Amino acid sequence: MATIEKRTTKDGKNTRWRVKWRDGGRRDGDWDGETFDYQADAKRFKALVDANGNHRPSPEQLVEHGFGHLAPAPPAAPVDDPTAMTFRQYALTWLDTLTKPSAETKRKYLERLEKHVFPTLGDVPIASITRRMMREWQTQMMVSGLSRKTIANIRGESLFPIFRAACLPGEDEEPPLRTYNPLEGLALPDGPRFERDILETPEQASILLTAAYEVDPEAADLLLTKLAGGLRWGEVAALPPEAVRKHLGTIEIRQVLRKVEGRWTVQPKPKTKNGYRQVPLHPLVMHVVNQRVEKAGKFLFWAPRGNHWRYEDFYDWRWVKIRHLAESRGLRGHMTMHGLRHSLLTLLATEGLDLPGLKGVAGHAQVSTTMDVYVHHTTAHHEPVRRIVGGFLEAGIQAGEQQRAAGVMRAAEIRGRIHRSSKETAARYADKTRPGR
Template structure:
């Protein structure tokens, strides 16, 4: 806990989450051990801990119950990152508390292994027809919101914090919206509006005519600082409320009508990217639109969606070889 308390440059909610993860997942294994003892905290213990997180601990009495549920690969990577940072801090202390970091080079579960446990992180991509079905099954008061969501790729916290003054209906050459704020959960579980996730998240997003048609009815007659999308009570749409009262009922209804997927709300953002890639939009443009910090993030997350260009590759090699052989001849 001392390490987390001393971290600088992080939000209090992040510190709160780190402390929760320490209590729930790290201290039960490492809490009673001396961080200076290289024999007690070694690579074998770290690997055993990771395997336990991945596979869980079944209840020996009731096979259908868990003493500790399996965790998603992304969650395991995050927990391992905290442990690595704590041990590395001990290595770099003055004087050093230990000579090496046993969490270094640990093989972790792959994010694409399809075995993420409950609430896994596998992305779901919707076709245009599948999204249209979900939208039709949703209550009318959120259909425009869903259109803007999938039509812009905004994060939910950004979309819910969108205000009338962020919309420029007369932008040149096309209408735009500016992402300048997002809802952030605080340590006491309340929310407040703050800056977006990263510097790159502050961005201007071009709006198609279809998206603009969904925006206009929701800003008519409102003041500049009012939210574009409101719940039935007139407040902003809190994620948990939107999920329980609008998203899940729409997905359940869509599944009863033939939908074979159960997407999360965030999968509308993934779907937006998939549609752009299918139209041949360059990844660099997608990176800027999505507010990714690095093009590497975009490639790592969505690179597998890129179409194969084998013929183009072959043609390029043939041209190079033909040129080199002519030069020799």
């Protein structure tokens, strides 16, 4: 069985985690191992090694479980046969040539390719990929549970530009590897389009927050602040104590938590210039925040290890438990943490907050982003609609009811006449056909 060793760098500032095992679990087996920056990744990798009989996971297993960067690089395509270059080889070369995207953007592209594309198309020569193969890949992704939006993102940000580049001559005027882009004109697969689930009523908010405080009060404080302020994950997770303005009843967004090259780091720059903002909090929420300021360290909300929360850790160790408990008590749908931000902005829009104020709370550059993406249809308008329509149609409905009642009476009278006439006709017929007449 593999083991995990905790290691600290010589300067004592960083901790790393080493997964060690003997090949095959034998005493005479060769030692093998991998080192990770985070304990959660080390635990996932250890479980994979144990399940694989104490052997190093295969490249396919590494890619499937998010460890594609540990998989050995595929052999290079023969120089004398450029058409034999696989999709994986060409995609990796294409990524290296990109200059405009940041390192984090490149990492996201590679992560998506390793997880969703390389297992199916990675070893296929890029020149041999057909439109039918791409259509089947899309269907496979839909069946696996990906949404149409996720498939569209993979297509538009990674696959389409890769195939487009393969249709162009090389940097040294090498002939193009393809004559057409197999995604050109290929429609996305049909599938259900789900509206993001949000909290629409005080009862739903109560169910979620009650479940959160039962699971972990520390995590619940974070979710309460996130919901009450409509904050992004990177904003609430990076809040320092000095961001709290007690005399104003607000929190100030001046820094964010972002994932850069696989590590969550704090950066003093929100997503947009409008991200620098003061977010008002309700006095009850402000009281919770003020209590945390008195015992806070570097961050207002901290993980068990004393540092800021990593999204993956909070999601796996806290959010999943909270959501399952809330769903068992009647919370509908499949709530996400980002859905809390949508919930707050939808509530403010429904209650009539002016558009500049709504944009300010959201931290968006354009109010159209807030209205088009974050404000959802709710059932709050159902009763007003019923009341308005009832007032408009009440007189007509009452008149119609009277006419309907009169019509029912007339219909009953007509049916009675027909019934009596039928009985009389039957009696006359029976009298005529009686024997002896």
